[in-house]
Amino acid sequence: MFLKKLSTCFCLLPIAISAAISYNVEFEGIQDIRLLKAVKSASQLSSQKKRPPNSIHALRYRAEEDVPSILSVMHSYGYYEAKVDIQIHSSLDRNLVSILIYPGARYRLKTFDIHLDTDIEDTCAFMRLNHLGIELNKPIHTRNVLNAELKTLRLLAEHGFPLAEISSREIVADGRTKEVTVDLYIKTGQLALFGPLTITGSPGVKSRFFRNKVTWEEGDIYDSRLVEKTQSKLIDSELFSSVLVRYKGQIDADGSLPMQIDTSEAKHRTINMGLSYQTVFGPGVTFGWENRNIARMGRRLSLQGDLTHMIQTGIAKYWHPDFYKVGQDFISQAEAQRDSLYAYSSRSYNAQARIERKFNEHVSFSYGVRPEMLYVSESVENGKFWLLEIPLYLRYTTTNSLLNPIKGITLEYVAIPTFNMKDTNEKYLYQQISESTYWPLDKKNRVVFAQKIKVGSILSHNLSEIPVPKRLLGGTDEDLRGYRYRTVSPLRGRKPIGGRAAIYLNFELRFQVTKSIGLVPFLDLGNVQTYEHLALHGKWFKSIGLGLRYFTFVGPFRLDVAFPLDRRKHIDSVYKILVSIGQTF
Structure with missing residues (x-):
């Protein structure tokens, strides 16, 4: 009896499997690719195609369930008169579902009016329709209307009304004129001022540290941008594993809104060790120690060592933020x-003290002093040098990111007057100016053209006053990537002399192929001369290559393979591999 039931089950199984109705879907009547993609995303016939129904009736039911979803998408794109007709064509070998969409006229946005329950001065100055992403007399899109509502609330929060909320909205479509009017009614609430601040969760950090990071004063009109900026500054300090800056409770009778900073402290001391390999320096070891909260004020003390076959470096560094000034x-x-x-071969021992000042989000400046003892050997001019450098640095940038910029411009100027303490008559002035520009070539910023020009100059009585390591030598990962490290310059025999003037041009076309992968073909040009002033004649070195980018939350991981087009047989290899974090420039 058991075997009979078992055989019956096995006989029924193929019947159950064969009962599944496979089908194909066709959408007709839509020319807009984005709209068609949105319709397909909303369709169960498309999304559940790999889970076919068990009968033709179930297929018809699934198709009919698609109609409200498709109409909802059509309405969101402004096709308020759209109609949908579904036809199922069945045969022995296949089933075809044809979805016929008749869009009708697309409605345009005639007016978009915002009604506030409070009379706010200069409302029009900060709440213009173009700021909200709204264009009149253009096809209406529900997504744009909803985004405009969110932007309206954000703008109100930036101008003293963080408790504003939408009380109602009226959307009226005129079937005769094919136009839509939108009226948005907002309850703004009372004008808010920054109130008293409470800090929680950080017993290991002094309150004065927080006061230095807060970007508002008590009594100022509330501005959500200042709240976000304060939160970013606290996160960037790396003292906390989490930071939340928020208002607490309701507005007091005097208009003040209490503020609170909730934090969770991270570990302030870290030890790091790692291995590396580059074709330039070979295998390497890196190690270090850091305390990020000296005196409970976010001051840092770090020790870092980097060892490779070609370069060995040890650095002890102390960083004091908000030194006398925020x-x-x-x-x-x-x-x-x-x-x-x-x-060349060299040994260098130096100490440095400098002040860094950030005037605003675009402009920064630094100045300092650096005495250095330098021993140079195995070069065209060997010697022992006691140098005193006074480095000056000025930077202006409008880029959107440090490690992966996709738009904006960066200008940098460096000047380093240098004096030879052994011979006060020997002195020189190193100067460098660079410009980097980034142009996105499509709306989604998936293709970016980046270019950089860097010009260097060293003013001196003669070349011999400048130690070889301080001269201009191309071939780094920032200029001529295809050539041997710091060898591009005029030669004496096979030894680089180094120059007093140089110009480098870099061009990259950055493609973001997927969310995490990018490709970057590049071209580098450079000219290094022994003359004091730059001349464009002479030997121009060129290198080309292809880079791979893997985008992470830290920044893009960079791997470049570069080829020298003017390869010097006994100096340069056929190719060079460079690995780092962040774009080249």
């Missing part, structure tokens, strides 16, 4: 470095 930092460091390069 936004002004003091940095002091001591460094020892040994280089064994093709152009």
Whole structure:
């Protein structure tokens, strides 16, 4: 009896499987690719095609269930008179579902009016329709209307009304004129001022540190942008694993809104160790220690060592944020470095103290002093040098990101007057100016053209006053990527002399192929000369290559393969591989 039932089950199984109705779907009547994609995304016939129904009646039921969803999408794109007709064509070998869509006229947005229950001065100055992403007399899109509502609330929060809320909306479509009017009614609430601040969750950090990071004063009109900026500054300090800056409760009788900063402290001391490999320096080891909360004020003390076959470096660094002024930092460091390069070998011991000042989000400046003891050997001019450098640095940028910029411009100027303490008559002035520009070539910023020009100059009585390591030598991962590291310059025999003037041009076309993968073909040009002033004649070196980018939350992981087009047989290899974090420039 058991075997009989079992055989019956096995006999019924193929019948159940064969009962599934496979089908194909066709959408007709829509020319707009984006609209067609949205319709397909809303369709169960498309999304559940791999789970076919068990009968033709179930297929028809699934198709009929698609009609409200498709009409909803059509309405959101402004096709309020759209109609949908579904036809199922069945045969022995296949079933075809034809979805015929008749869009009708597309309605346009005639007016978009915002009604506030409070009379706010200069409302029009900050709440213009173009700020909200609204264009009149253009086809209406529900997504744009909803985004405009969110932007309206955000703008109100930026101008003192963080508790504003939408009380109602009226959307009227005129079937005769094919136009839509939108009226948005907003309850703004009372004008809010920044109130008293409460800090929780950080016993290991002094309250004065928080006060230095807060970007508003008590009694100022509430501005959500200042709240976001304060939160970003606290996160960037790396003292906290989580930060939330928010208002607490309701507006008091005097108009003040209590503020609160909730934090969770991270570990302030870290140890790092790692391995690396590059065709330039070979295998390497890196290690370090850091305390990010000296004196409970976010001051940093770090020790870092990097060892490769060609370069060994040790750095001790102290960083004091908000030094006498908010936004002004003091940095002091001591460094020892040994280089064994093709152009020279050197040992360097230096100390440095500098002030860094950020005037605003676009402009920063630094100045300092750096004494250095430098020993140079295995170069065209060896010697022992006691140098005193006074580095000056100025930067202007409008780029959107440090590690992966896709738009904007960056200008940098560096000047380093240098004095030889052994011979006060020997001195020189190093100067460098660079410009980087980024142009997105499509609306989604998936293709970006990036270019950089860098010009360097060293003013001196003669070339011999400048130690070889301080001269201009191309071939780094920032200029001529295809050539041997720091060898591009006029030669004496096979040894690079180094130059007093140089110009480098870099061009990249950055493609973001997928969400995490990018490709970057590039071209580098450069000219290094022994003359004091730059001349465009002479030997121009060129390199080309292809880079791979893997986008992470930290920044793009960069792997470049570069080829020298003017390869010097006994100096340069056929190709060079470069690996780092962040775009080249």
